Amino acid sequence: MACILTFVEQRDGKVRKGSLEALSEAKRLATAAGWDVCAVLVGSGIEGEATALGSYGASAVYVVDEERFARYSAEGYAAAVRAAVERCQPEALFLSATALGRDLSGRLAARLLVGCIPDVTALKLADGKLEAVRPVYSGKALATVEPGGAKPVVFTLRPNVFAAEAVGGTARIEKLPAIPADIRAVVREIVATGGGELDVAEADIIVSGGRGLKGPENFALIKALADALGGAVGASRAAVDAGWIDHAHQVGQTGKVVSPSLYVACGISGAIQHLAGMSSSKIIVAINKDPEAPIFKVADYGIVGDLFQVLPALTEEIKKLKS
Amino acid sequence: MNLCVLTAHVPDTASVIKVGAAGNRIDETGLKWIISPYDEYAMEEALKLKEARGGTVTYITYGPARAEAGLRECLARGGDAAVHVKGGEATFGDALAVARVLAAAVRKTGTFDLILVGVKGVGSDNGLVGAMVAELLDIPHVAGVTKLEVGEGSLTAHREIEGGAEVVTAPLPCCITAQKGLNEPRYPSLKGIMAAKKIPIQALSVADLGLDEGTLAGAEAGCRWRALSLPPAKSGGTIIPGEEDPAGAARQLATLLREQAKAI
């Protein structure tokens, strides 16, 4: 039976949400078309995570559990996923478009000599053919992309776009034999930045600050609202370039591309390069004192006003609503 | 140290994008073209390495006639040679086809210790070509590099991941994709612009590389852009005046977010 294979990413032994989203989308498409869904899980000491994937729709989970895969390497993981591809001969391969997924997808597609369609926001499977929609030109256009002939074409799915849903079910778990892999680029250590706070690329709610904040100390206002909402702190390039906050927080063309369910832009004008990073957010809120600021053109809700007055009041209101 | 920079020539990031007559490509009328922003970091790093270690910097681009202007702009900042593989309209957006052409062009041009690429090219927004070229050339790669140290026969790179950075070591030859933060790209000097004019740009066709663009875009395509459309314009949002009564506006917004948008 035709099948979609989903690469399931784990970090520190925990399966990441984006992978469950990709797996769920594979299941939705496959159910309608009468296809099968498989998953491949790679790491060290992660076999225990495989069982739960059955409830997200995988009928088989291929597990590559080896000490040398404890840390990610494009070369090693490409070899591992290729082994699963050879095992189940899928029509398509899904990954979540995380830092790891995006990196691995290119190496893997070239190894299999198949196409790769990255950062997909919509998928269709009709008459046995998959077709994807993805933002291009920094979100200023949408491309409808069809895979070429060689299989399996690799798709990376933008995190936070597709719903993860447990549908119930159990998977057959199959451990793959030791895989030869020549790993030349080796991760020696992982240094955490930002003291373990939530990364904008993974957050479902983001509150961002721009030049309108006037100084680094005022990111405290952004942080307070983000904390009240349970979200992450983002920033415009102007704020990053001024040295007020680390580049890891930057949203936009030369920062991160995000699609949270709620994006709150404070003191950000809405330059096209900023919009490139956040215009696909589900709900956009703008707080700006200039009613003509372009951010209001993409905003679902907004307040024209002084952020120094609006933000503390809004944080209080959110806290009240949540208590 | 022989360095190779792969660089794409792309519409300025502030361009207004319109769909062209073919329906699956943009309308190029009146666009201003630039070196893809991340490629500037790749280029700057190559020039810095050459200054510190000696050697050469070679640029390779795969694109239509206008892409030559991009190579001139690169040479104006420094560097020794440039190769222009002509074509690319039919394969645009298909990272596999582009990478196959570029890998073949690299092979034909020379042997390099380090290949530097942008983490993502404007337009295609694929972020794939670096890893693909590395795989096709059978060399390691490190993507999204924000810090690089090149030693004898190996390199150490910091690569950005969610919430941190991975410190990666790899032997040379290697490929890196450059991320913002790696360096501050220089501007071309007048002297550089004049010197660049004297460097010949080597023109190649895809056929010179033993490949056929029709096949790359046809039977062997990785993917095809079937159609291009503009995202639906947002209909007017609810904008609350908050100059007079910021607290009241905040209360109204919080209620709307909860009850109408169901976002909190």
Ligand SMILES: Cc1cc2nc3c(=O)[nH]c(=O)nc-3n(C[C@H](O)[C@H](O)[C@H](O)COP(=O)(O)OP(=O)(O)OC[C@H]3O[C@@H](n4cnc5c(N)ncnc54)[C@H](O)[C@@H]3O)c2cc1C
């Ligand atoms: C190649 C390239 C790549 C780029 N990449 C990015 C990117 O990734 N991300 C990015 O963000 N930008 C990027 N930019 C920069 C972008 O063009 C803008 O310069 C930048 O986004 C502006 O940041 P800002 O909105 O914070 O600042 P400004 O444009 O200066 O806007 C500040 C806003 O704050 C408002 N304001 C001021 N005071 C207050 C107050 N008291 N209360 C409420 N509002 C107030 C003002 O009305 C104004 O709208 C890029 C540019 C280029 C050329």
Ligand SMILES: Nc1ncnc2c1ncn2[C@@H]1O[C@H](COP(=O)(O)O)[C@@H](O)[C@H]1O
């Ligand atoms: N046509 C091209 N010619 C030369 N280099 C390219 C071309 N397309 C992409 N690249 C390189 O690959 C990087 C990533 O491109 P992409 O995978 O298309 O996002 C770019 O930043 C360039 O360095």
